[in-house]
């Protein structure tokens with residue numbers, strides 16, 4: 555009886571209700587929790603040991619421009635549980651562009667995004683809300699607002715942001731995070747996002763431990779049916795698709811390294827230095 559009571563007491567002691575468990579942690583390994591998604595076209599995804607932020611390995615992603623190809627250029631690692639509307643989460647990873655990265659002329663290269671399949675709304679298919687992307691030497695993110703619900707009318711094709719009459723609609727607003735990104739250097743990124751479609755959301759970003767963005771009392775996501783968005787890191791050379799299937803400049807082979815990826819309920823779950 556005494557032993558049982560003791561065990562019970564110790565059991566309770568070892569399970570404080572406030573203890574937070576990181577949802578996802580990856581130290582730069584190709585196995586370990588990712589959804590199996592193949593890179594598109596000539597893209598590659600691999601685990602490497604020669605260029606790392608911390609530890610023994612990092613993830614390397616590449617994409618190659620193909621003249622005449624009109625598809626997309628994703629080489630991404632995918633965390634299934636990114637968010638559902640209403641959640642508050644921290645996300646972090648370290649990234650490094652190749653030391654010979656061509657910044658000029660500017661074109662968009664995306665390195666992280668939150669995305670879900672809205673094919674059942676008949677208004678869109680895969681639709682990203684926030685993205686993290688480089689244009690020139692500036693790193694940007696964005697928030698997307700509006701609505702994507704099954705059974706609602708779609709907006710006119712030439713005006714996706716027309717929400718009138720209860721229509722499904724999408725509006726993006728971008729903001730710069732840092733304007734002097736270099737190649738061959740690692741950057742630590744951490745995001746804290748309160749995902750709300752009304753004006754109670756928050757969006758905060760830290761780069762190398764310095765807060766570079768903070769907005770509160772804003773909508774940060776679409777009004778949807780609370781479906782699961784995935785969180786993706788890697789390289790999506792979206793400019794090569796979106797800019798009329800053309801590459802700007804001369805660097806048709808792009809390389810990005812990603813390491814120390816984390817998602818959770820606390821800052822330390824998403825700080826590449828503390829994972």
Ligand SMILES: *[C@@H]1O[C@H](CO)[C@@H](O)[C@H](O)[C@H]1NC(C)=O
Nearest residue numbers: 734736739740741742761762
């Ligand atoms: C960011 O932090 C990493 C690791 O501490 C460091 O190597 C890198 O130079 C830093 N980047 C900048 C722009 O300060």
